[in-house]
Amino acid sequence: MTPALLGREPVVITVGAEPLGEALDAQAVPRVPVAWRPPMAGTAAALDTVLADPRRERANALAVDRMTSARPQLVGVRPAREVLGLTPGAFLHAGPPITWERASGPMRGALVGAMLLEGLARDPQDAERRLAAGEASLEPCHHHRTVGPMAGVVSPSMWMFEVRDAEHGGVAYCSLNEGLGKVLRYGAYGPEVLERLRWMGAVLGPVLAAALARSGPVDLRALTSQALQMGDELHNRNRAATSLLVREIAPAVVEASPEHAAEVLRFINGNDHFFLNPGMAACKVSADAARGVPGSSMVVAMARNGTDFGIQVSGLGDRWFTGPAGVPDGLYLGAYGPDDANPDIGDSTITETAGLGGFAMAAAPAIVRFVGGDVSDATAATRSMYEITLAEHPAYQIPGLGFRGTPVGIDVALVARTGLLPVVNTGIAGRVAGTGQVGAGLVSPPASAFTEALAALADAVDRGSQDR
Known part of the structure; x- marks a missing residue:
């Protein structure tokens, strides 16, 4: 064997040592690079326990199958007080649970605006005083089968898809989406914001409700699949999807309400x-289908409240695992810069949870003009997410990757083992408070949210072993 080996051109395998690899490249030495990273610090014991759990493979297969087989359909538009049972002074918000005392500027601004919208305060100062005194109840949208972009504040009079x-x-x-700029979800609450919200409650919501009652359900799975073929990634780029939705409902809007159509x-049309x-x-409804599978290490929610970033895991119930946003x-x-930016906020990371958004950026090369970077960065971001996910979505496919399904089913064990964090693009x-949107970009979740979830999974395995 030795003579045969010496008679061939040697090939070097480099593992994670880029300076060595670059030196070999400069000398034209053939090499095979292996993209290996050590597991996240302090996770070795928990990883061994979770990966050895005999339930894990089957549980994750079931969880990801439920998520990818979901068939979401838009069936109506209804008031929050009706479908969520919200009463005066009850508000939902994005992300994990938070109090007024810990709330960030945009979250506080959105809550002030909601107080004014509902007629619970005379002016912003009165609203702040009442909120600080605990005169409103705050609960996460996720606790009520709901998601909200950015601050995600929902009040009783708002209309809901x-x-x-x-x-x-x-x-x-x-x-319902207000548009861009100075809007409630970004923490703005000026007169123009409230006027728009009142119009949405008096006109937009009822008209859409009447149109959907006439047209019947809209197949959102099929529409999303088509939008991916047209250059959307369905988080920060929704231009094609919005156009497709308008095509679906426009005739019914005209028929149901010709005076407001x-x-x-x-x-x-003015809101991409x-x-x-x-x-x-x-x-959200797709991810919720995957909840509650014992032994599953798959993420079913990622959400931010402007202070904390939190995740929930299928096999761990409704418990939140958080870290700083x-x-x-x-x-x-314009003239805004990093000093003007609030930490990451919003429930819109549910798109990445379901295999869209940052996980599908390879389908949307134009997204880089909105969040920064170049086309190769967008493609690389999507490719890297296959390393921490359990499957490829059968319906959501990326033309630029040979119609490969988007990476879907984030596994906290794979995140810990590879050291890779989910890619999130965001406004x-x-x-x-009151500023509104200042930009858009990319953000990484805190590693601690995933390592804490992994530790909890390991504890659950150990407890189960003891019970047996």
């Missing part, structure tokens, strides 16, 4: 992100 899963029977809700269609909200509800790195509007809210 209602999305049902025709496969598993679940339901999820999301508010022009203003409603004009509003939707209009589809984001029903799309988020579609992702990071400030996105991206492009800023950036101004840190001062």
